[in-house]
Amino acid sequence: MSFMPVSRTAANVRTMPLAPLKPPPRPRPAALLDLPPDWLGWVADNRLWNCSPESMLETMTASGLNPSTCSAAIEQIEQDPVFQAARRHQQLLRKLESVVGNLQQLWQGDPGYGVIEKRRGVSRDEFIARYVRGCRPVVLTDIAEDWPAMGRWSPADLRERFGHLDVDVQVGRNTDTLFEQHKKKLRQRMKVAAFVDLVVGGGATNDHYLTANDEMMRRPEFLPLLQDIGRMPPICDPALLHTAASFWFGPAGTRTPLHHDTLMLFHTQVVGRKRWRFVSPLQTPLLYNRMGVYSPIDLDAPDFHRYPLLRDAQVLEVVLEPGDTLFLPLGWWHQVSSLELSMSFSYTNFAADVPNQFSYVNPSIGNW
Template identity: 40%
Template sequence: MPPKSSIPKTQQHFSTFDPRYFSQQIQVTSAPMTDELRRWIADNKFAGVGDRWLVQELINHGISPSAANREVTTVSQNPYFQAGQKFLQLLKKHESHASILADLASLSPQSQSIECREKISRNDFLENYYAKNVPLILTGITNNWAALSLWNPEYLKTNFGQVEIEVQSDRNSDRLYEINIEKHRQKMQMADYVDAVVKGGATNDYYMVANNGNLEKTALRGLLNDLEIFPEYLDPQDTDGKAFFWFGSGGTITPLHHDPVNLIFVQVYGRKVWQIISPHYTHMLYNYRGVFSEVDIENPDYEKYPLFQRIPIIEVTLEPGDAIFMPVGWWHAVKSLDISISMSFTNFVFPNKYDWNFPSITYT
C-alpha cells in the first residue's frame, strides 16, 4: 500500500475525514490486490483524491497498471462503497452547516473573547449561557471560599499527607496518555506526591486529574468543607461523581478535547491557560476517538492536520478565584503555568445528561 502520502498541492483538498494521515502503512511487493489495499483506495476516494494519482501510486508500489486501473475505476460501482457515499453526503451537509454557523459567529467583534461577569442570577445564567451553549468567566464567585486562603501544597501535605491517592504517572512516555488512562494509574501517599510536585519543577509526567476520582474514594472529600458550591447554579447535595479535584506541577497539560457535559471549572491556586475552540469547528479537529482531537495543540503538525490552520482559538488565563463555565461540546486544552490546584463541577441544577455517539476509528 502507498505510504502515508503527501499529495501534490494541485490535489490537496479540504475533506474533514482524511484517513491517509493515520492509517497503518502496508508493505506491498508484487502480490495481488488485497483487502487492505482496497480499503486504502476507498479511504482516499472518500477523501476526494483523484483516480489518476491513486493509479500511479499503486503502480509505483508494484501493482500492475491493468490491476491498478481496474481497482480504482471499479470501486465506485461497489455497493458497499455506494452505501458509504450516502452516509458521507449526509455528514457533509452537517459539516457545511457547521462551517456556515462558524462564519456567521466570526462576524461578531466578541467572537474571539469570552465574557466575564462578577455576579449573575440563576435565570440569567440559564437563559443566556447554559441554554445557549455560550461559555462564561465568573469572577468574584469564590470570595467566600476558605480554600482560596488555605489551599497550597503544604496545606495538602499537612492535612492529608497520609491519604493514599491516585495520580496519572509516566505520561511523557505516551502521547495518548488520556485515552490510555488505565495504563497510567498509580497509587501513592499524598505527602510523597506533594514532594514530587514541589521539588520536580515544571513537568507533564505526573498529574492528579478528575479521572483519578480522589474526592470520591479518599478522605480528600474533606476538602469540600473549604468551599461553597455555588447554589445558584449547582446542587451542593449532588457531588458524588460530579465534583473533581485537580493538583499538579506547572507544565501539566490536558490535551485538546471536549467534555460530554456542561461544567464549571474553578482555579484555586496557581494559574492555568485555556485554549478554547467553538464546537462549530468539530469537523475540522480530527476527532477520531472519543472526545479527543488528534492534534497536539502545543505543537500542531499542519502538514498532517491542515484544516487546523483555519481554526480560531480563544485563549484565556484563569487566576486564583476565577471560574469558567465550559458548555458541553466546546473544545479546550489546558496548561498549568504554575503549581496548580483546581476544582470542577458538573452537578448543575439544570439537566446535564446527553446522548453522544463517539468515534472509534482505528486501523489494523
C-alpha cells in the same frame, strides 16, 4: 396552528423492501479483487477524502504493488456498488457539516465571539439564557472570593492534612503520546505526601498528574476539602457537591489534550494559572475526531500539513488566574496547559432544572 402527532404503526412506518430496487450489481472487477483487503479499504478511504488518483498511485506503487493493478483499482472503485453506497452516505454527512458550518458562521458574526468574557454578578436567569442555552464559555471572577480554599490550599497544606492517604495518579505520561486515552495503564498508587514531593521537586513536566480520574472526592477521607468550598455559581445545588466534585493537582507543564466532555461543568482555579484553548462544537468536522471524545490535534503545535481542515477552525483562549471560575458549555472542545504548579477544583452539581445529562455517538476509528 396545532399539529397532530403521527402514530408509528406498522401501516405508516417505512420498512426496507424485501426485493432489490435494481438488478443485482455486476461482479466486482478483477483489479479490485486482486488488491489485498487493507489496500482496497485504503483506496476507498482516500477517494472519499478526494485524494487525487495520481498521488494515490504514487503511494501504492512505492509500497511495491503492481502499477497496472493499482491504476485499474483506483479507476474501478468509483463503479463499485459498496463504494457508491458510501458516496450516498457521504452526501448526508456533507449536508450535516454544511448545517453546523452555517450556524458557526452566525456565531462568529457576533463581534464578541473571539473573546472569553470575564464577569461578576451574573444573575441566574441571565446565566441560563446567555451561557447555558447560548452555549458559550465564560469566566466568573467573583464565585470563589469567599472560599477558604483560596487562602488555605497549597502543596504543604495538602501534605499535612492528607499525606498519609493513598491516591491514584498518572505517572509516565511522557512515554505515551496517547496518555489520556491510556490513562488506566499509567495509573500508579502512592501516598499523597510522596506525590506532593514529586510535584514540588520535579520541576515543569507533563509526566505526572493527579486528575479527576482518581475520584478521590468520593472518598470520606477527603471530604474536608469540600469544607473549603464556599459560594457556588447560581445554577448549582450545593447539596449535591459531594457527588460531583473533582480535584486536580500537578506541576507546571501538565497538559490535557484536545477533547470535549459529555456534560457541562465549572472549573475553579485555586493555585497557579492554567491556559485553556477552545474550539466550538460546531467546528467538530474540522478536528479529525476519530476516537471517542478526542482529537489528535495539538493546538499548541498545529500541524496544518497533516490536518489541513484545522486552518478553518477559530481557536479561543483564556488564562485562568487564581480565583477564576470557568463555565465549560456543552460540547466545546478544549485543551488545557498548566503554566505554573496548579491546584484546581471542578464540579457538575447542577440544579435539577438545568439538564446536564447528554449522549454522544462517538467514533472508534482510531488512527485512520
